[in-house]
Amino acid sequence: MKLFIDTANLEQIKKAHSYGVLDGVTTNPTLLSREGSEPIDQLKKIVEVVKGPVSAEVTSLEKEGMVKEAKELAKIASNIVIKVPCTTEGLATTKELSLAGIKTNLTLCFSASQALLVAKAGATFVSPFVGRLDDISAEGMDLVADIKTIYNNFGIDTEIIVASIRHPIHFLEAARIGADIATVPFAVIEKLMKHPLTDIGIKRFLADWDKLKKKLDQE
Numbered sequence: 001m002k003l004f005i006d007t008a009n010l011e012q013i014k015k016a017h018s019y020g021v022l023d024g025v026t027t028n029p030t031l032l033s034r035e036g037s038e039p040i041d042q043l044k045k046i047v048e049v050v051k052g053p054v055s056a057e058v059t060s061l062e063k064e065g066m067v068k069e070a071k072e073l074a075k076i077a078s079n080i081v082i083k084v085p086c087t088t089e090g091l092a093t094t095k096e097l098s099l100a101g102i103k104t105n106l107t108l109c110f111s112a113s114q115a116l117l118v119a120k121a122g123a124t125f126v127s128p129f130v131g132r133l134d135d136i137s138a139e140g141m142d143l144v145a146d147i148k149t150i151y152n153n154f155g156i157d158t159e160i161i162v163a164s165i166r167h168p169i170h171f172l173e174a175a176r177i178g179a180d181i182a183t184v185p186f187a188v189i190e191k192l193m194k195h196p197l198t199d200i201g202i203k204r205f206l207a208d209w210d211k212l213k214k215k216l217d218q219e
Contacts, residue, residue, distance in 0.1 A: 002182075003021055026105070027057065058082060063092045082102055084105070090118075094106060106127065108129060128140070130143065130174075
């Protein structure tokens with residue numbers, strides 16, 4: 001399973017990239033607005049660090065505006081992927097962008113029906129939002145499992161990006177289901193490598209090593 005980071009913060013991206021496991025980045029207007037710089041400039045900085053897919057989202061709601069924005073965003077770099085909402089206007093936009101060779105990430109997906117239709121329209125990626133479904137007492141990972149089954153049934157190439165990940169269990173369940181990608185906030189990425197027994201083990205090993213060194217020094 002590929003690992004994307006869900007942020008527009010350059011320092012977080014650089015740090016995650018330094019771990020050697022980062023495959024891509026997802027951003028959205030909210031994340032970009034937090035960085036206090038012009039969004040296009042921020043995206044240009046991000047693609048200099050990460051050579052994998054970098055998702056940038058349109059803000060228009062109508063097809064004409066989405067296509068226009070998408071074509072401008074696609075000029076930033078060859079690895080820019082256009083995030084388009086799972087709406088009927090987004091569906092039509094996806095078809096046009098697909099025919100133009102522009103990669104798309106259909107975002108805010110909350111049903112398997114949406115996922116099937118956007119795939120038929122030529123979506124490169126689809127992003128089911130598991131955390132937001134959990135928030136309303138629905139099983140977000142059930143949606144991922146349904147999409148995976150449907151895509152397998154018909155040999156669909158659209159990749160599943162598990163989004164709105166809130167904790168390491170979401171990440172683990174996404175891997176178990178066989179999702180293509182998990183896009184994860186920086187704080188959760190760091191938690192993935194944390195385990196109390198690892199910390200205890202390191203502490204004990206170092207303590208034993210110190211004891212040996214002191215014993216050898218006394219001889």
